[in-house]
Amino acid sequence: MPINTISNTNNIIFHNRNFNKLIIQIVRRLMCFHYALTKQKAEIEIQLGVTWDDDWQPIYHADGFSFLQMPVITQKQPDKVQMFNWGLIPHWVKTKADADKLKTQTLNARSETVFEKPAFRSYIPNNRCLIIADGFFEWMDFQKKKYPHLIQMQHEKLFCFAGIYSSWVDKTTGELINSFSILTTDANPMMGKIHNLKNRMPVIVLPQLYQTWLKPDLTKEEIQTFFSPYPEQDMQNHTISKRITSRTEDSNVIETLSPFEYPELALLK
Numbered sequence: 141m142p143i144n145t146i147s148n149t150n151n152i153i154f155h156n157r158n159f160n161k162l163i164i165q166i167v168r169r170l171m172c173f174h175y176a177l178t179k180q181k182a183e184i185e186i187q188l189g190v191t192w193d194d195d196w197q198p199i200y201h202a203d204g205f206s207f208l209q210m211p212v213i214t215q216k217q218p219d220k221v222q223m224f225n226w227g228l229i230p231h232w233v234k235t236k237a238d239a240d241k242l243k244t245q246t247l248n249a250r251s252e253t254v255f256e257k258p259a260f261r262s263y264i265p266n267n268r269c270l271i272i273a274d275g276f277f278e279w280m281d282f283q284k285k286k287y288p289h290l291i292q293m294q295h296e297k298l299f300c301f302a303g304i305y306s307s308w309v310d311k312t313t314g315e316l317i318n319s320f321s322i323l324t325t326d327a328n329p330m331m332g333k334i335h336n337l338k339n340r341m342p343v344i345v346l347p348q349l350y351q352t353w354l355k356p357d358l359t360k361e362e363i364q365t366f367f368s369p370y371p372e373q374d375m376q377n378h379t380i381s382k383r384i385t386s387r388t389e390d391s392n393v394i395e396t397l398s399p400f401e402y403p404e405l406a407l408l409k
Contacts, residue, residue, distance in 0.1 A: 172342045173204035173323050174246050175276035175383070176290075176397065177211065179298055184272060188213070188350070194222035201277070201384055201391040202226070211222065212320055213270040214305055218354045221272070228307040230259050230319035233262060236310050239317070241391040247323040249304060251343055251367040260321065263304040264363060266356055269320055270300035275397065276342060277384060278335040280405075288384050289334045289406060290397055292376045302343040302353060302366055305321075318333050328369035329360070334377060344370040 144344075179187075181196040190213060198226050202208050209223040227243030245260055254260045274296060279286040305320040323343040331341040345353050345366060352358075352367060381400040384391045 145206065155201075155385070172276065172278070172322055172340065174278075174302075175202050175273045176200050177273050177275075178394070178397070179274055184211070184298065186219075186354050188272070190219055190221050194221070194223050199392060203246065203391070207243060210320075210377070211272045212303065212305065213272070213300075213350075213354065215268050215354045222318070224269075224305055225317055225319040225321055226322075228259065228263070228304065228306050228324075229319045230262070230306055231308055231316055232344050236312065239308065239310075243319065246321050246323050248321075248342075251302075251323045251325045251364075254304070254323060261305060263306055265358075265360075267305050268353055268363075269303045269305045270345060270350055270353065271303045271320060272298065272300055272323055274298050277380070278331070278341075280334050280379075281337045282408065283364075287402055288380050289377050289384060290380050291331070291334070291375060292331060294374055294376050297362060299347070300345050302345050302349060323367070325367045326369055328372040328375075329386060330372035330375060330377065341369060343367055346370075372399060 150277065153170060169361050176199060178196065178198040178200055185192050186388055192211070194211075199208070199210070207225055208228050210226055211221045212224045213221055225243075226247060228246040228248075228249070229239045229243055233239045233242060242259065249257070250259045254264045255285075275290050275292045277288055277290055295364070302323045303320045305318060308317050308319065309315070310317065310342050322392055324340050325343045327339045327341045335341060344364060348365070378399045379402055380396060380398065383389050384396050
């Protein structure tokens, strides 16, 4: 191959990689890819009536693109917390390279199409889960700038996202990887003002319906009743500093959650 052809090929690869990184950076701020679970293990066990064998340290900022293991409760074991990888890997994926590529696209699953998309449709009938959290983050767009918000339940109560999960085996190593995706839906009025570019929010399960969500053999229609936006009157929010997207400061610290005022946003009040 001529040297100039090699050079051009390398340039294409380099630019493609940079483009992919740029897309990920943009998407990180537009979708439901950031949440927190700051409660202690014992408190979670008591509130949800479950057991939990794994060690746990509070997470103040879980970034989906770090593909962390996070606590979930599954249909198969509804009385136990397990640690699953964020970013669902369908069982039909053939290689680890394919799995690593696909999981960047499966951190969320749109509830409107979850019964149709090949990556998700096998799991929504009987591989549903609860994803435990006590806060999540979204960005408001105002005058071409992004302003991060922390969204919580009133009184900072524990809550659960609706999710789906998969178990995938790496045929090369035999490793079993359990993974999940968070379902999303239309924003409620409060979330529509915050997440004002996409008007989306995660599907949050009402506490009295946790066990119902995990019941086997729900009909499609019964499952779809969970996809309504969570009542805004039960939620609260505040702006936080841009530490959450800092490249130099650790965002997985309690300071990330602290209220931070942006004077320019006073125009919106």
